[in-house]
Amino acid sequence: MPENQKTMTREEFLLEMDEILGLRAGTLRGDEKLDELQNWDSIALIGMIVLAETASDASISPDRIVGCSTVSDLVRLAGLDGSSL
Amino acid sequence: MIASSALCGSIMFQSEGKPLWSLVMVLEARPVQSELLKELRFPIVPENILRKRNSLKRELLAQPNLIPTRIAILGGSTTTEVKSMLELFLLAQGIQPTFYESGYNCYYEDVLFENQALWKFKPEVVLIHTTWRNISEFPESMEDEAEVEQRVRREVERYQSLWEKIHADLGALIIQNNFDFPSLRPLGNAEAFESSGRVNFVMRMNGEFSAYARNHTRFLINDVHYLSAQVGLRAWNSPTYWYNFHMAVSPTATVALAQNVAAIVKAVYGRSKKCLVLDLDNTLWGGVVGDDGVQNLILGRDHPVGEAFQDFQLYVKNLQRRGVILAVCSKNDIDVAREGFSHPDSVLKLDDFSAFKANWSPKPANIREIAAALNIGLDSMVFVDDNPAERALVADQLPDVATPEVGSDVTRFAEILEAEHYFEVQKVVRDDLSRSSYYSLNAQRITYQANFSDYGEFLASLEMTAEIAPFCSLYLERITQLINKTNQFNLTTRRYTSAEVEAVAQDPMSITLYGRLADRFGDNGLVTVLIGRAINEALEMDLWLMSCRVLNREMELAMFDALVEQCQARGIRKIVGVYIPSKKNSMVADHYRRLGFTAGEESSESRQVWHYDVFQAKPVSTPYISRGTPSQSVAL
Numbered sequence: 001m002p003e004n005q006k007t008m009t010r011e012e013f014l015l016e017m018d019e020i021l022g023l024r025a026g027t028l029r030g031d032e033k034l035d036e037l038q039n040w041d042s043i044a045l046i047g048m049i050v051l052a053e054t055a056s057d058a059s060i061s062p063d064r065i066v067g068c069s070t071v072s073d074l075v076r077l078a079g080l081d082g083s084s085l
Numbered sequence: 086m087i088a089s090s091a092l093c094g095s096i097m098f099q100s101e102g103k104p105l106w107s108l109v110m111v112l113e114a115r116p117v118q119s120e121l122l123k124e125l126r127f128p129i130v131p132e133n134i135l136r137k138r139n140s141l142k143r144e145l146l147a148q149p150n151l152i153p154t155r156i157a158i159l160g161g162s163t164t165t166e167v168k169s170m171l172e173l174f175l176l177a178q179g180i181q182p183t184f185y186e187s188g189y190n191c192y193y194e195d196v197l198f199e200n201q202a203l204w205k206f207k208p209e210v211v212l213i214h215t216t217w218r219n220i221s222e223f224p225e226s227m228e229d230e231a232e233v234e235q236r237v238r239r240e241v242e243r244y245q246s247l248w249e250k251i252h253a254d255l256g257a258l259i260i261q262n263n264f265d266f267p268s269l270r271p272l273g274n275a276e277a278f279e280s281s282g283r284v285n286f287v288m289r290m291n292g293e294f295s296a297y298a299r300n301h302t303r304f305l306i307n308d309v310h311y312l313s314a315q316v317g318l319r320a321w322n323s324p325t326y327w328y329n330f331h332m333a334v335s336p337t338a339t340v341a342l343a344q345n346v347a348a349i350v351k352a353v354y355g356r357s358k359k360c361l362v363l364d365l366d367n368t369l370w371g372g373v374v375g376d377d378g379v380q381n382l383i384l385g386r387d388h389p390v391g392e393a394f395q396d397f398q399l400y401v402k403n404l405q406r407r408g409v410i411l412a413v414c415s416k417n418d419i420d421v422a423r424e425g426f427s428h429p430d431s432v433l434k435l436d437d438f439s440a441f442k443a444n445w446s447p448k449p450a451n452i453r454e455i456a457a458a459l460n461i462g463l464d465s466m467v468f469v470d471d472n473p474a475e476r477a478l479v480a481d482q483l484p485d486v487a488t489p490e491v492g493s494d495v496t497r498f499a500e501i502l503e504a505e506h507y508f509e510v511q512k513v514v515r516d517d518l519s520r521s522s523y524y525s526l527n528a529q530r531i532t533y534q535a536n537f538s539d540y541g542e543f544l545a546s547l548e549m550t551a552e553i554a555p556f557c558s559l560y561l562e563r564i565t566q567l568i569n570k571t572n573q574f575n576l577t578t579r580r581y582t583s584a585e586v587e588a589v590a591q592d593p594m595s596i597t598l599y600g601r602l603a604d605r606f607g608d609n610g611l612v613t614v615l616i617g618r619a620i621n622e623a624l625e626m627d628l629w630l631m632s633c634r635v636l637n638r639e640m641e642l643a644m645f646d647a648l649v650e651q652c653q654a655r656g657i658r659k660i661v662g663v664y665i666p667s668k669k670n671s672m673v674a675d676h677y678r679r680l681g682f683t684a685g686e687e688s689s690e691s692r693q694v695w696h697y698d699v700f701q702a703k704p705v706s707t708p709y710i711s712r713g714t715p716s717q718s719v720a721l
Contacts, residue, residue: 022139042165043138046336050135062329
């Protein structure tokens with residue numbers, strides 16, 4: 001984890017997802033389907049891998065990200081199950 | 086991060102079926118320092134950039150007066166991340182790219198089979214993003230040297246056919262990746278020396294690419310071999326990203342690659358810095374010379390920290406040798422400050438510095454005076470000081486001066502300077518090697534001038550000779566450099582890439598002239614260029630600029646003499662002078678009037694037009710400069 005990265009909350013994770021997807025801050029709530037999101041493309045996928053790895057401080061293979069259907073799946077994958085790590 | 090605060094635009098020309106050129110005007114730039122944009126400054130955290138790219142791009146695009154440029158990325162692997170990151174780092178340099186991106190691994194086919202979309206795009210820059218994975222001629226195990234040499238030749242020729250086609254048909258500048266090492270070494274350490282070793286093959290290919298770069302213009306290397314070593318091969322070549330996305334370079338390493346390519350493009354556009362301003366105590370040596378005395382300074386191989394200071398001095402000396410101007414700005418009594426360089430282990434000497442300010446005045450004021458004495462812009466300067474308070478003061482009062490956060494650990498100063506690519510060059514040009522001495526010789530001229538009460542007598546005593554001739558290949562790099570760096574004595578502030586310089590030099594409808602000036606003190610080098618384009622019986626001046634090194638020497642009169650001769654020889658009856666005001670070129674507002682031009686009715690506030698009758702007007706020439714014979718050179 002980069003030295004300047006503090007522990008991330010679920011809310012912060014969602015805000016970062018908003019940023020990665022080019023959405024207005026506060027748009028994502030967690031129940032959205034990924035394939036219905038605007039800008040869910042390869043660039044966003046790379047950003048999500050980096051975000052999930054940063055949040056979980058662990059390596060996450062792309063196929064696990066691709067295997068997620070909803071935003072909440074990603075939140076769980078990052079180890080942020082509704083509370084701070 | 087750059088934001089321009091004056092007019093900027095892009096003009097497209099087409100001349101008789103030749104490729105379109107784009108001429109770019111660049112005027113004043115001011116740095117942008119938002120907290121978000123600091124993510125693009127040292128120390129870069131790649132993950133932050135990958136996560137925040139949308140906000141970064143929005144903020145960078147809000148900068149006014151970005152320079153548009155067309156870049157084709159021809160990839161041997163997935164290039165989506167390369168394009169995304171390159172866009173950010175170019176915007177941070179004030180350059181707004183439009184991209185063409187080849188299909189996956191279509192770098193070769195797109196060029197050889199003239200992909201119409203690429204041809205129509207007419208790139209100004211072509212980045213060939215290939216890696217070791219694109220080497221098709223890796224040797225079989227245990228092939229002998231003769232067979233391997235043939236493989237090297239075939240591989241090199243394959244790339245050369247690309248480069249020659251791009252140059253011939255598109256006229257673009259090529260930035261070619263050299264090769265990174267493969268991740269795996271089937272022969273182990275023997276890969277490095279066995280003919281059939283892939284590591285050995287990569288080293289040979291890189292040697293061939295380097296030789297091509299040395300011997301050809303408009304061809305530069307993106308040194309991924311170095312970058313991959315710096316990042317580490319494991320971080321560079323990620324199997325995960327290769328097998329899932331066919332990205333030859335991992336996303337975090339792509340950040341470093343993009344920053345490197347942006348630095349090359351920045352140098353091409355003349356935006357690299359010129360001058361390094363240095364503090365002394367605890368920056369160039371350990372200790373405080375005023376308190377400790379020269380003999381107690383920590384400098385030299387006998388002490389670990391002293392060795393580090395000496396190595397930093399050596400690094401700075403190497404910058405100076407290849408053309409970076411050095412200046413001192415120190416809080417010290419001047420005699421005490423100078424004495425520090427008498428230390429036996431000081432690599433730097435007093436005459437390495439073109440300006441030396443040591444007093445108790447605030448450093449921002451001293452840095453302003455250094456800029457004025459050297460006749461350079463504040464935005465050409467980098468300030469290095471171990472003291473965070475001094476850095477903060479300069480950063481606050483002189484935001485145009487680059488003030489990297491070097492900290493106080495001398496072992497990291499050079500690394501931090503390099504991380505920002507301040508002094509990137511396209512190629513080291515012969516004139517660059519003597520730049521410091523030009524500024525020092527000029528200081529001697531200024532002192533010599535004080536002996537004369539009559540300025541004409543002073544000019545006559547200089548015994549000046551000028552070499553004025555059409556552009557030639559010998560000076561192509563220096564001409565391009567001068568065009569892209571000169572702001573004050575610059576009538577139109579039009580910028581040209583080296584491809585465009587070469588093209589206009591070969592255009593029979595244009596007149597190009599360069600000027601070199603020497604005097605009793607030495608050679609000032611190539612200091613002025615002009616370009617005019619013939620339209621019917623008139624020549625319209627597209628570009629006329631001169632280095633401030635030779636202001637008030639009447640070199641512009643000598644150039645005008647030569648220009649009039651050329652016009653008369655070609656039957657051109659009128660010269661149309663164009664002055665486009667900028668924030669930096671007010672000194673030449675009167676240039677054409679002083680040469681005897683008359684103001685044209687078609688003038689406007691943003692574009693003044695002047696007329697000169699070649700065969701009727703009384704010539705304005707200089708008696709102080711004699712014309713010498715051009716040196717042996719090859720016409721372009």
